Amino acid sequence: MSARDQSVKSAVSRERPAGLPPAAAQDLADRPARPSRAGRPAKPGARSVEGRLLARLLDYLGRPPLEFILWTGERIAPPGTAIVACVRVSSRATLLGILADPQVRFADAYCEGRLEIEGDLVQLLETVYHAGRNGPPPSAMQRLVERLRRPPINTLSRSRENIHHHYDIGNEFYSLWLGETMAYTCAYYPTPTATLDEAQNAKMHHVCRKLRLRPGETVVEAGCGWGMLAMHMARHYGVKVRAFNISREQVAYARERAAREGLSSQVEYVQDDYRNISGHYDAFMSVGMLEHVGVDNYPELGQVIARSIGSNGRGLIHSIGRNRPALLQPWIEKRIFPGAYPPSLAEMMRIFEPYDFSVLDVENLRLHYAQTLRHWLELFETASSRVREMFDEKFVRMWRMYLAGSIAGFTTGALQLFQVVFAPRDNNDVPMTREHLYTR
Amino acid sequence: MSARDQSVKSAVSRERPAGLPPAAAQDLADRPARPSRAGRPAKPGARSVEGRLLARLLDYLGRPPLEFILWTGERIAPPGTAIVACVRVSSRATLLGILADPQVRFADAYCEGRLEIEGDLVQLLETVYHAGRNGPPPSAMQRLVERLRRPPINTLSRSRENIHHHYDIGNEFYSLWLGETMAYTCAYYPTPTATLDEAQNAKMHHVCRKLRLRPGETVVEAGCGWGMLAMHMARHYGVKVRAFNISREQVAYARERAAREGLSSQVEYVQDDYRNISGHYDAFMSVGMLEHVGVDNYPELGQVIARSIGSNGRGLIHSIGRNRPALLQPWIEKRIFPGAYPPSLAEMMRIFEPYDFSVLDVENLRLHYAQTLRHWLELFETASSRVREMFDEKFVRMWRMYLAGSIAGFTTGALQLFQVVFAPRDNNDVPMTREHLYTR
Numbered sequence: 001m002s003a004r005d006q007s008v009k010s011a012v013s014r015e016r017p018a019g020l021p022p023a024a025a026q027d028l029a030d031r032p033a034r035p036s037r038a039g040r041p042a043k044p045g046a047r048s049v050e051g052r053l054l055a056r057l058l059d060y061l062g063r064p065p066l067e068f069i070l071w072t073g074e075r076i077a078p079p080g081t082a083i084v085a086c087v088r089v090s091s092r093a094t095l096l097g098i099l100a101d102p103q104v105r106f107a108d109a110y111c112e113g114r115l116e117i118e119g120d121l122v123q124l125l126e127t128v129y130h131a132g133r134n135g136p137p138p139s140a141m142q143r144l145v146e147r148l149r150r151p152p153i154n155t156l157s158r159s160r161e162n163i164h165h166h167y168d169i170g171n172e173f174y175s176l177w178l179g180e181t182m183a184y185t186c187a188y189y190p191t192p193t194a195t196l197d198e199a200q201n202a203k204m205h206h207v208c209r210k211l212r213l214r215p216g217e218t219v220v221e222a223g224c225g226w227g228m229l230a231m232h233m234a235r236h237y238g239v240k241v242r243a244f245n246i247s248r249e250q251v252a253y254a255r256e257r258a259a260r261e262g263l264s265s266q267v268e269y270v271q272d273d274y275r276n277i278s279g280h281y282d283a284f285m286s287v288g289m290l291e292h293v294g295v296d297n298y299p300e301l302g303q304v305i306a307r308s309i310g311s312n313g314r315g316l317i318h319s320i321g322r323n324r325p326a327l328l329q330p331w332i333e334k335r336i337f338p339g340a341y342p343p344s345l346a347e348m349m350r351i352f353e354p355y356d357f358s359v360l361d362v363e364n365l366r367l368h369y370a371q372t373l374r375h376w377l378e379l380f381e382t383a384s385s386r387v388r389e390m391f392d393e394k395f396v397r398m399w400r401m402y403l404a405g406s407i408a409g410f411t412t413g414a415l416q417l418f419q420v421v422f423a424p425r426d427n428n429d430v431p432m433t434r435e436h437l438y439t440r
Numbered sequence: 441m442s443a444r445d446q447s448v449k450s451a452v453s454r455e456r457p458a459g460l461p462p463a464a465a466q467d468l469a470d471r472p473a474r475p476s477r478a479g480r481p482a483k484p485g486a487r488s489v490e491g492r493l494l495a496r497l498l499d500y501l502g503r504p505p506l507e508f509i510l511w512t513g514e515r516i517a518p519p520g521t522a523i524v525a526c527v528r529v530s531s532r533a534t535l536l537g538i539l540a541d542p543q544v545r546f547a548d549a550y551c552e553g554r555l556e557i558e559g560d561l562v563q564l565l566e567t568v569y570h571a572g573r574n575g576p577p578p579s580a581m582q583r584l585v586e587r588l589r590r591p592p593i594n595t596l597s598r599s600r601e602n603i604h605h606h607y608d609i610g611n612e613f614y615s616l617w618l619g620e621t622m623a624y625t626c627a628y629y630p631t632p633t634a635t636l637d638e639a640q641n642a643k644m645h646h647v648c649r650k651l652r653l654r655p656g657e658t659v660v661e662a663g664c665g666w667g668m669l670a671m672h673m674a675r676h677y678g679v680k681v682r683a684f685n686i687s688r689e690q691v692a693y694a695r696e697r698a699a700r701e702g703l704s705s706q707v708e709y710v711q712d713d714y715r716n717i718s719g720h721y722d723a724f725m726s727v728g729m730l731e732h733v734g735v736d737n738y739p740e741l742g743q744v745i746a747r748s749i750g751s752n753g754r755g756l757i758h759s760i761g762r763n764r765p766a767l768l769q770p771w772i773e774k775r776i777f778p779g780a781y782p783p784s785l786a787e788m789m790r791i792f793e794p795y796d797f798s799v800l801d802v803e804n805l806r807l808h809y810a811q812t813l814r815h816w817l818e819l820f821e822t823a824s825s826r827v828r829e830m831f832d833e834k835f836v837r838m839w840r841m842y843l844a845g846s847i848a849g850f851t852t853g854a855l856q857l858f859q860v861v862f863a864p865r866d867n868n869d870v871p872m873t874r875e876h877l878y879t880r
Contacts, residue, residue, distance in 0.1 A: 130866075189872060323865055324793035345799055349786035353764035358853055359785055362802035367872060413798055413865035425763055425853035426570070432629060432807055438878040 050092065051076050053099055061102075062131035066124065070095065084127050085119025107331040107405075111397045121400070122377075125408035149327055152339040154294040156273050160246050162292060162339035167247040171226070173390060177379035182226035182253075185288035185318065186369040186417045196375040199368070204232040207287060209437050210361065210421050211316050213237035217282040220244070220308050222274040222301075223289025227254025227267070233285070234266035241267045242281070244274055274304060281308050284315035290348070291320050291340045298343075298350040306355040306424075314423040314430065315357075320369070321345060321416040329405070336402045345418060352422055360430055361421040369417045370410035377403040490535055491516050497539060502571035506564065510535065524567050525559025547771040547845075551837045561840070562817075565848035589767055592779040594734040596713050600686050602732060602779035607687040611666070613830060617819035622666035622693075625728035625758065626809040626857045636815040639808070644672040647727060649877050650801065650861050651756050653677035657722040660684070660748050662714040662741075663729025667694025667707070673725070674706035681707045682721070684714055714744060721748050724755035730788070731760050731780050738783075738790040746795040746864075754863040754870065755797075760809070761785060761856040769845070776842045785858060792862055800870055801861040809857045810850035817843040 047055070054068055054076045063078035067086045070076070077083055089095050094114040097105040109115035117124065154162065178184055179196040187199035188206045207229070213219065215238030224230050224243035227250070233239050245251050251271040258267050274289065275297075284305050293301055305315055320342040327333070328340050345362065352359060380387070380403060388396050409415035423430055487495070494508055494516045503518035507526045510516070517523055529535050534554040537545040549555035557564065594602065618624055619636040627639035628646045647669070653659065655678030664670050664683035667690070673679050685691050691711040698707050714729065715737075724745050733741055745755055760782040767773070768780050785802065792799060820827070820843060828836050849855035863870055 133866075190875070192872065323796050323798050324789075344789065344793065346786040346789035346793065349764075349784065353784065353786065356763050356853075358763050358804060358806070358856055359802065359858075360804045362799065363874065364798060364800045366798070367868065367870070411868065413796075413868075416798055418799075426573075428807065428851065428853075430807070432632065433878075434803065434874065435630070435878045438873075438875045 047076070048072065048074055050074075050095055050099075054095065057099060057102065061128065062134040064128045064131035066128070085117055085121075085124040088116040088118070090114045090116075103330045104334055107335070107398075107401050110401060111335075111394050113393070113397070121404040122374075122407050122411075125405055126412055129408050129412035129414055149330075151296070151327060151341050152294050152333075153296055154292065154339050156275065158339060159273060159292065162337075163247050165338055166336065168249045170390070171249055171253045173387065174226075176383040176386060177376050179375070179379070181228045183228055184225050186320075186365055187372040187375075188365065189368050189371055192371075196372070196379070199372065199375075200228075201232075203368075204229050205236070206437065207285065207316055207318060207419065208233055208237050210419065211283045211285065211314055212431060212436070213239050213283060215239070218242070218280075219283045219285055220277055220279070220281040222277065222284070222286040222304075223292070224250070224254065224269065225288065226250050227258060227269055229285070229287055230254070230267045230269070231258055231261060231263050234263050235261075239266075239282075242270060242277075242279065243267060244270050244272055244277055246271065246273055275300060277304050277308055279308070280310060282313050284309050284313065286316070287318040289319075290317055291337070291342050294339065294341055295343055295347050295350065298347070299354050302351040302353075302355045302357070305351070305357075309424065311424045311426045312429065314360075314421065314427065316419065316421050317348070317351070318417070318419045319343070319348070321348065321418040323413065323416060329409075332402065332405065335398060342415060348418065348420060356425045357422040358425050358427075359420060359422050361419075361434065363419045365417040365419060366410045366413065366415060369415070370407050373403055373407045373410065377407065487516070488512065488514055490514075490532065490539075493539055494535065497542065500576065501542075501568065502574040504568040504571035506568070525557055525561075525564040528556040528558070530554045530556075543770045544774055547775070547838075547841050550841060551775075551834050553833070553837070561844040562814075562847050562851075565845055566852055569848050569852035569854055589770075591736070591767060591781050592734050592773075593736055594732065594779050596715065598779060599713060599732065602777075603687050605778055606776065608689045610830070611689055611693045613827065614666075616823040616826060617816050619815070619819065621668050623668055624665050626760075626805055627812040627815075628805065629808050629811055632811075636812065636819070639812065639815075640668075641672075644669050645676070646877065647725065647756055647758060647859065648673055648677050650859065651723045651725065651754055652871060652876070653679050653723060655679070658682070658720075659723045659725055660717055660719065660721040662717065662724070662726040662744075663732070664690070664694065664709065665728065666690050667698060667709055669725070669727055670694070670707045670709070671698055671701060671703050674703050675701075679706075679722075682710060682717075682719065683707060684710050684712055684717055686711065686713055715740060717744050717748055719748070720750060722753050724749050724753065726756070727758040729759075730757055731777070731782050734779065734781055735783060735787050735790060738787070739794050742791040742793075742795045742797070745791070745797075749864065751864045751866045752869065754800075754861065754867065756859065756861050757788070757791070758857070758859045759783070759788070761788065761858040763853065763856060769849075772842065772845065775838060782855060788858065788860060796865045797862040798865050798867075799860060799862050801859075801874065803859045805857040805859060806850045806853065806855060809855070810847050813843055813847045813850065817847065 050070060051074050058064065058066070058076070058078050063081060065078065065081040065084045067075055067077035067083045069086055069088045071089060071091050089098070091114065094109045098109060106115070110117065174184065175182065179200060181197060181200040183200040183203070186203065187196060188203035189199045190202050194202065213233060217239045219233055219239050219241045221230050221241055221243040224245045227243060230241040230243040233241050243254070248271060251269050254269045258264050258269070309315060322342050322344045325344050325347060328337065328342065333340060380399060384396050387399070406415070410417070490510060491514050498504065498506070498516070498518050503521060505518065505521040505524045507515055507517035507523045509526055509528045511529060511531050531554065534549045538549060546555070550557065614624065615622065619640060621637060621640040623640040623643065626643065627636060628643035629639045630642050634642065653673060657679045659673055659679050659681045661670050661681055661683040664685045667683060670681040670683040673681050683694070688711065691709050694709045698704050698709070749755060762782050762784045765784050765787060768777065768782065773780060817840070820839060824836050827839070846855070850857070
């Protein structure tokens with residue numbers, strides 16, 4: 001895997017907002033431009049203003065073991081640490097941008113080629129995540145700024161735009177690195193050596209078993225991606241599925257594939273918002289949609305589920321989550337997933353509490369998501385020249401950064417993956433134990 | 441099992457506060473006493489003032505299928521329902537008490553023999569729970585009263601009193617109906633036919649496997665009951681255990697039994713509050729204590745856990761819970777478990793969020809608790825004449841009501857049982873799947 005030569009700052013956890021205090025960054029930006037010292041090595045021990053501010057930023061980030069090499073040749077690294085990777089910054093303007101807003105501008109600079117990295121990207125991002133936990137607590141100003149950034153509010157039309165932004169950039173692109181199943185969610189590795197396709201199939205069986213799907217039952221799926229889970233449920237569990245998705249391209253793909261596989265009579269794909277789900281079903285399934293819903297809409301999602309499954313159904317929600325409430329890393333939210341927000345478990349309860357659902361089972365699969373992403377990144381790098389042809393170099397770097405940053409998020413516990421099984425309070429037709437999930 | 445002839449109102453869920461509006465009850469209490477009509481059957485269709493108010497209470501409770509027979513012979517039942525059980529009320533004063541505060545006075549009247557029940561107690565309580573969900577929404581006044589009842593605040597000394605109240609009433613009493621293991625918490629039934637002792641042993645293995653205890657490790661247990669889980673961990677998993685409990689009688693029993701079984705060098709029982717836990721351990725275990733902690737103390741409990749297991753341990757908390765925040769049924773809180781409060785899952789997160797713990801696994805075992813309680817009630821009824829000798833008839837009735845009401849709470853989903861496994865965010869030494877729990 002050639003996941004080297006890449007960037008670092010997408011890993012800065014939103015839990016400790018990064019960036020110099022605005023006054024300091026402004027102070028630097030206001031200085032008169034100095035003559036470039038490019039090519040002239042800095043005197044040992046002497047530091048430029050930029051170097052001093054950068055060192056301050058590194059202190060603030062908990063001193064991750066990174067060395068920065070400026071356009072002047074000046075080298076800045078936290079003292080006394082074994083360096084994991086080097087970051088080459090190409091210009092003063094680039095550095096100023098990073099100092100002012102490291103969480104967005106660092107990754108942007110990498111994508112635009114104004115910054116290069118020498119070292120293993122994932123390992124580098126992991127050390128930044130770890131270091132971030134040792135930094136000083138955020139200042140009052142940073143906490144205020146953090147508070148002013150609100151979680152996204154996803155109306156019907158906003159949701160359509162957000163989903164279009166990410167999922168409608170071409171089915172061919174996704175088919176290059178998602179594997180046979182086109183499942184764009186955390187897989188389940190029953191053994192550490194399972195392949196991506198094996199693990200995606202195992203995940204689909206795992207969630208179906210958790211819902212104990214039985215032949216002849218009906219399932220509504222909220223957010224069905226390219227439709228493979230719906231087909232899997234129909235094929236292996238004999239259920240009828242109505243699957244909702246607002247991504248035009250995904251629904252077109254799903255319908256075509258279901259027709260080709262002779263499953264059109266059992267699976268119906270509806271290009272519509274989960275809020276417009278109607279009808280009554282035995283089970284509710286949602287894998288990888290909740291991240292796009294937004295906490296404000298959780299009670300409405302609960303209402304949709306309650307009216308869909310009545311008092312005897314059951315449901316499963318699979319979602320990226322957090323140990324505690326935190327906004328999405330700003331670069332990811334801005335460039336990759338507008339409107340996305342992975343909830344804490346307590347926040348997820350806002351779906352269930354108003355409708356008296358009983359949570360039956362929660363499984364945290366974060367290390368499975370790290371492994372899934374490793375497989376995706378490997379396939380992505382293999383296909384990177386094709387991706388470059390389809391889009392451009394900036395796009396390749398952007399997706400590399402996003403996939404590598406996500407691996408680091410899951411391996412360091414900044415991100416979680418929760419599978420939550422629930423049922424209406426009155427439903428006693430639930431399995432006594434979970435042993436049935438593990439008998440083959 | 442002679443769990444008949446018993447009472448009903450402990451089942452009124454706190455989620456819909458019961459009781460007539462205070463003004464109506466006061467109105468009735470202010471009336472001049474009428475000459476008793478005892479023995480004279482009421483005219484068909486005609487209703488006394490008491491009968492009309494009782495009918496209103498039944499409406500308010502969602503019309504549970506119960507018939508009330510008053511001291512006058514008058515019969516009141518919701519129209520058009522198949523009656524499950526009869527409630528005989530012995531006097532006007534008893535009825536007035538029930539009308540004013542049904543959630544406490546109904547069970548009190550039963551315990552004091554001023555009220556008799558004909559029918560199966562558990563079934564009766566279950567129908568009341570179910571009916572309660574169909575009643576009208578609470579009035580503004582009732583919601584206000586509900587809000588004024590605050591969750592308990594358990595200081596060190598208050599906790600000691602509360603625990604003393606319930607657990608220090610005699611080890612012999614508990615030994616009559618808890619079975620061999622003296623485990624006073626939800627058992628785990630791997631098969632529906634498991635006996636109580638088998639299920640308690642299976643539970644102990646289940647929680648040890650969830651923590652993946654390994655020989656030579658150290659465990660701190662918060663709230664150890666009569667000490668059997670600590671001995672089980674030492675005996676079967678080769679760990680050293682420090683077990684905390686503030687119940688004098690339980691600790692005395694545990695120490696004596698551990699000595700008898702030759703486990704004193706591996707298990708240390710400390711008669712102290714969980715807040716005073718010191719030292720570093722590989723794992724934190726708490727089965728059935730959280731109900732006595734109180735939500736306000738959850739962050740402090742989290743702090744105790746964080747300093748106990750550092751960044752590489754893991755922990756398990758097993759507790760009665762709720763689908764959503766609700767105070768304990770008032771009679772149970774007043775007579776059985778002062779200071780107790782079963783939390784919702786979201787409330788439990790107040791333990792974990794401040795310390796960035798990752799929740800790895802939640803299992804809801806509410807139907808296992810119903811089965812455990814059925815076994816306890818059966819043993820209790822078998823031993824009831826001995827209990828009557830040790831205490832009195834009122835005590836027997838009180839415990840019968842508590843056990844039967846708890847069964848109904850779990851079968852109807854008013855109560856849940858959560859086993860939560862968690863680990864510090866940085867701990868990647870966690871099992872990838874839960875299969876190891878189910879391979880024998």
